Amino acid sequence: MDIVISIASKIAESLVTPIGREFGYLIYYDTNMKDLKDELKQLFEMKDRVQESVKAAKRNGEVINYDVQSWQTSVDKLIQKVLHFEEEVSMKRRCLYRWNISRKATKITQDVLYLQKEGTFNNVAHPAPPPMIWSTFKEGFKDFKSRMTHVNRVTEVLKNEEVRMIGICGMGGCG
Numbered sequence: 001m002d003i004v005i006s007i008a009s010k011i012a013e014s015l016v017t018p019i020g021r022e023f024g025y026l027i028y029y030d031t032n033m034k035d036l037k038d039e040l041k042q043l044f045e046m047k048d049r050v051q052e053s054v055k056a057a058k059r060n061g062e063v064i065n066y067d068v069q070s071w072q073t074s075v076d077k078l079i080q081k082v083l084h085f086e087e088e089v090s091m092k093r094r095c096l097y098r099w100n101i102s103r104k105a106t107k108i109t110q111d112v113l114y115l116q117k118e119g120t121f122n123n124v125a126h127p128a129p130p131p132m133i134w135s136t137f138k139e140g141f142k143d144f145k146s147r148m149t150h151v152n153r154v155t156e157v158l159k160n161e162e163v164r165m166i167g168i169c170g171m172g173g174c175g
Helices: 002-027 029-059 066-091 095-118 145-159
Strands: 062-064 125-127
Touching: 002 029, 002 095, 029 062, 029 066, 029 095, 029 125, 062 066, 066 095
Parallel strands: none
Antiparallel strands: 062 125
16 A cells, blocks of 8 residues: 555656646746746847947957857847747737747747847957958069169168158059
């Protein structure tokens, strides 16, 4: 008899938690919906802060980090998911739907909390690499004496510390 009672108590123990969770979705419907709205508000504020940092970095000519771009994409996808969920909430208001909606709200809230945790960035961008220096010549450079005299003159002028600006006129490659 003790064995049967012990087995029955183990079975009851393992069934109470899942059943309690499922009834919790019905009982805590309003709380789950409020929690979702509060966490979404915080996520939108975080998204705006990150977006402003990204805009400032782009204005400064910096390159946005891949993890920031990935996070922004994930947030945009979650926003679409939330918009679809809000349409579903406005259409379904019966008791059985409340359980389903509350369950979905809890799962979306978990997704929002995860994105909030991932959205704390030390840096949103890094300096862009310097532009490549390239020559306008398609083929080998031909060394003409007339060119070399001009190159030598420019080099001498650049060595002078009093000169702040020089101007070079003429078409590139003409001699």
